[in-house]
Amino acid sequence: MNKKILLSVLMALLSFFGGVYVFIAAFLALVLIKVEGLHLKIFRPFLLVGALCLSGVFIFSGLAFGFLIMGLRGFVIFTASLAISRQADLGRFRGFLEFIFGRKLSLSLRVALNIFSFFEANLKSIFLSFFLKGYGKRFAGAAIAFPAVVFIHAVRAADEIAKGLVLKRMKRRVLILSAGKHSGKTTLATRLAQDLKTRGLKVGGILSPGYFDNGRRSSFDALDIMTGRKVSLSRRRKESFIPPSRIPCLLNAWMESGIQPLRRISALLKCAGAHYLDSTDVSPWSFNFYRRGLNFCRKAFNRCIRKDVDLIIFDEIGPLELKGRGHFHSLSKTLEQSDSCLLLVVREDLVNAVVEKFDIACYEVFCLGDCSRLLSTCLMLKGFEQAESGVPMLESPVLNSASF
Amino acid sequence: MNMYKTKYRNIALIAVFGALWGLAEATGGAILHFFHLPFSGLVMTFIASLFVFPAIRLINARGAAIHMALIACVIKLFSIGGFKIGPAIAIGMEGVLLELLFPFFKRGMGGFIVCGIVFCLAPLLHQFFIASLLFGAGAVEFVNGIHKMYPSFHFSAGMIVAGYAGVHVISGCLAGLLSWRIDRNITFRLQ
Numbered sequence: 306m307n308k309k310i311l312l313s314v315l316m317a318l319l320s321f322f323g324g325v326y327v328f329i330a331a332f333l334a335l336v337l338i339k340v341e342g343l344h345l346k347i348f349r350p351f352l353l354v355g356a357l358c359l360s361g362v363f364i365f366s367g368l369a370f371g372f373l374i375m376g377l378r379g380f381v382i383f384t385a386s387l388a389i390s391r392q393a394d395l396g397r398f399r400g401f402l403e404f405i406f407g408r409k410l411s412l413s414l415r416v417a418l419n420i421f422s423f424f425e426a427n428l429k430s431i432f433l434s435f436f437l438k439g440y441g442k443r444f445a446g447a448a449i450a451f452p453a454v455v456f457i458h459a460v461r462a463a464d465e466i467a468k469g470l471v472l473k474r475m476k477r478r479v480l481i482l483s484a485g486k487h488s489g490k491t492t493l494a495t496r497l498a499q500d501l502k503t504r505g506l507k508v509g510g511i512l513s514p515g516y517f518d519n520g521r522r523s524s525f526d527a528l529d530i531m532t533g534r535k536v537s538l539s540r541r542r543k544e545s546f547i548p549p550s551r552i553p554c555l556l557n558a559w560m561e562s563g564i565q566p567l568r569r570i571s572a573l574l575k576c577a578g579a580h581y582l583d584s585t586d587v588s589p590w591s592f593n594f595y596r597r598g599l600n601f602c603r604k605a606f607n608r609c610i611r612k613d614v615d616l617i618i619f620d621e622i623g624p625l626e627l628k629g630r631g632h633f634h635s636l637s638k639t640l641e642q643s644d645s646c647l648l649l650v651v652r653e654d655l656v657n658a659v660v661e662k663f664d665i666a667c668y669e670v671f672c673l674g675d676c677s678r679l680l681s682t683c684l685m686l687k688g689f690e691q692a693e694s695g696v697p698m699l700e701s702p703v704l705n706s707a708s709f
Numbered sequence: 710m711n712m713y714k715t716k717y718r719n720i721a722l723i724a725v726f727g728a729l730w731g732l733a734e735a736t737g738g739a740i741l742h743f744f745h746l747p748f749s750g751l752v753m754t755f756i757a758s759l760f761v762f763p764a765i766r767l768i769n770a771r772g773a774a775i776h777m778a779l780i781a782c783v784i785k786l787f788s789i790g791g792f793k794i795g796p797a798i799a800i801g802m803e804g805v806l807l808e809l810l811f812p813f814f815k816r817g818m819g820g821f822i823v824c825g826i827v828f829c830l831a832p833l834l835h836q837f838f839i840a841s842l843l844f845g846a847g848a849v850e851f852v853n854g855i856h857k858m859y860p861s862f863h864f865s866a867g868m869i870v871a872g873y874a875g876v877h878v879i880s881g882c883l884a885g886l887l888s889w890r891i892d893r894n895i896t897f898r899l900q
Contacts, residue, residue, distance in 0.1 A: 317787065375739060382787060409720060410776050416724035417731070417780045448887060452759040453894045459725045459760070460767070460899065466721035 312337060313385035320381040324374075331377045334384040386418075416466055478646045479668040480682060481660075483653040487522075488673060490650045491515065491620055497648075497676075498530050498618060501683055509609035510618035510648075511602045511632075513538060527598050529605040530618060538598035541591060594631065606635035610643045616683055617643065620650045627655070627662055636663060646683070719768050726764040727777040730757050730800075731784025738785070738796060750832030751877055754803065755884045758828050762821060762888035763895055765807060766814045774811065778804020799835040806831055818889045825885025829877045837870070 312333060319330040484490045491514055498508045512528040527538040609617045617639060625631035639647065640663060651659050656670060671679045733756055741749035765774050781804075782797040810827055813820035 379736065410779060413720050413724040413727065413776055414780055414783065416721060417728040417784070420725065420728045449890050449894055452887075452891050453898070455729075456760050456763060456891065456895050457898055459729055460722070460895075463718065463721035463725040466724070467718040470717040470721065 313388045316381050317385040320378045327374050327377045327381070330381040334381045337384055337388055412470075420462075479640075479665050480646065480648045480679065481656055481668055481670045482648060482650045482672075482679065483656045483670055484673045485653055490652075490673070493673060493676060493679075494618055494620055494648065494650050495528075497680060497683065500680065501616060502530075504684065506616060506683070507612070507614040508616045508618065509605065509612070509614040509645075510616075511605050511620055512618060513620040525592070525621075527602050527605075529601070531605065531608065531612075531614070534601075536598050536601045537595055538602070539592040539594045541593075594625075599631070602632060603635050606632070606639055609645065610639055613643070614645050616648055617645050618648045618650070622649045622651050622659055623655060627658055640665070648683070719770050719773065722764065722768050723773055723776045724780065726760060727780025728784060730761055730777060731781035733757060734781055734785045734796065734800060735787070748876065750799065750836065751829060751880055754829050754832055755880055757803070758825055758884040758888050759891055760888075761807065762814065762824060762828075762885075763892040765811065766892055767895075771811065772808070774807035775804045778807070799832065802835055803828060803831045818886070821889035821892070822882055822885035825883070825888065826878050826881035829881030829884055830874065833874060833877050 316330045316333045316337070319326045319333070482490055482494060491512060495512050495514070498510075498512065501508050509529075509531045512530060513525045514528060515522045516524045516526070522541065524540040525538045526535050528535045606617070606619075619632055619636055619639075622632060622636065626633045626636065636649075639645075649659065653672075659665075660668060669682065671682075734753055737756065738749065738753045741752060746752075761774070761777065764777065778800050781800050785797050785800055786794070806827055807824070810824045813824050
């Protein structure tokens with residue numbers, strides 16, 4: 306841990322013991338101010354109180370000494386807070402804070418702990434705007450006007466902070482690789498990840514290569530790009546004569562086909578037959594997802610957030626995620642917390658739905674023919690300028706399932 | 710993007726007002742406690758109500774009061790008065806009370822006054838019940854202290870508690886009224 310942070314924590318702890326320890330802590334705080342170059346303006350009131358107390362020591366010795374201790378403790382804690390908020394990367398404690406307080410509250414707490422600089426900057430303007438507008442003349446008016454002035458300054462500061470948080474979110478680039486079913490999106494993403502890794506970029510995330518059995522997708526694996534580990538993510542459900550997903554459709558067909566038994570049976574058969582005609586569809590409901598596989602993906606994405614990689618790949622953001630399952634929480638968390646560029650692999654008919662669902666403000670869509678543009682965009686993340694001047698580019702994947 | 714703007718604005722408002730509440734408690738509360746002034750809890754609740762009530766009305770989201778109170782608790786724990794857990798528990802309890810009173814904030818002056826009364830009764834509740842449960846005989850010590858202070862008067866314990874509660878209720882009314890005026894003032898200026 307940073308030495309200055311350790312010193313600040315030590316100072317704050319020492320100051321709680323009282324007596325001579327507070328004086329030692331105050332001495333350490335002065336050293337820290339000198340080393341760190343912190344502004345002393347804010348300490349003027351503390352220094353004034355300290356001087357008054359020292360002059361009063363001979364008159365009311367016990368009380369003044371206690372007040373001096375408290376003033377010094379305030380000075381130490383304020384210095385420690387300023388030094389910690391300047392030095393510490395609170396983002397490193399994000400996981401711990403979220404575990405204790407939850408996501409929303411931990412963000413509020415991190416903002417609140419960094420707010421001393423706001424009070425330092427705004428204290429003078431609050432008093433100036435209060436007295437210059439003449440609110441301080443009448444006591445009754447001042448009782449309402451002063452809290453109102455403080456309140457309005459606080460709201461403006463909150464608006465500034467919120468603007469910063471939203472801008473941070475908007476600045477992140479989201480690349481969307483979109484193409485039809487079985488067109489080779491995952492293959493392209495795999496090649497892209499390999500290529501970028503060889504060029505020195507830190508690439509993380511999950512790829513979901515699929516396996517085929519008799520021309521139909523039978524299962525998916527989850528491949529952690531960072532570690533190269535692979536686990537089973539999902540497997541096609543065993544066919545039943547009446548799959549559960551078809552029950553509403555069958556009931557509907559039964560109800561709408563009238564009362565003649567033959568017509569009803571033919572409607573039912575037609576409906577059940579439609580299921581088999583449509584069975585090449587990779588519907589999320591026709592696959593069983595393994596808990597172990599989903600946990601593996603979640604851990605991989607969390608690792609990407611922690612290690613601050615250059616590009617995070619989310620392979621197969623589809624109907625499952627649109628329903629709030631699968632990688633939904635990992636993607637939401639990554640969008641909220643990570644500054645890395647994201648590559649989402651999405652079916653072309655779902656691009657708008659995904660953008661709307663995850664409220665992605667800044668994105669760029671690439672199709673399979675745009676391999677070169679995609680690679681150069683990714684390379685530019687790391688400032689590889691040669692990407693624009695024609696480095697060897699990726700080939701478009703073969704557009705059939707045999708490549709799997 | 711509007712959803713995120715509102716969300717982040719709420720988060721920032723909660724952070725700013727929670728920090729403001731915590732700093733007021735950490736500095737003002739410690740000084741009042743140091744001088745052993747009576748009604749120190751009430752004074753701090755009164756000051757907090759002036760900006761916490763309008764803040765809750767401005768944020769207008771469930772959970773805002775509890776979140777603000779938790780942030781204030783964390784800041785109060787490292788106050789200049791030392792590392793004390795009792796006031797932090799009181800702030801947490803006030804946050805829970807405000808969360809329960811949330812629907813009243815939409816009902817104009819009357820709602821603010823009701824909230825003010827309940828909010829200002831929180832220190833009394835903390836002193837008599839929570840502090841008694843956690844740290845020993847808070848209520849009994851308090852009544853004995855009054856008897857020692859005024860030995861010539863023969864107050865019953867009930868009268869002392871009723872008088873004490875009356876002061877809190879009147880202060881609560883005033884706090885509610887002032888915070889309602891501040892809320893109106895701010896609403897006018899922020900438009």
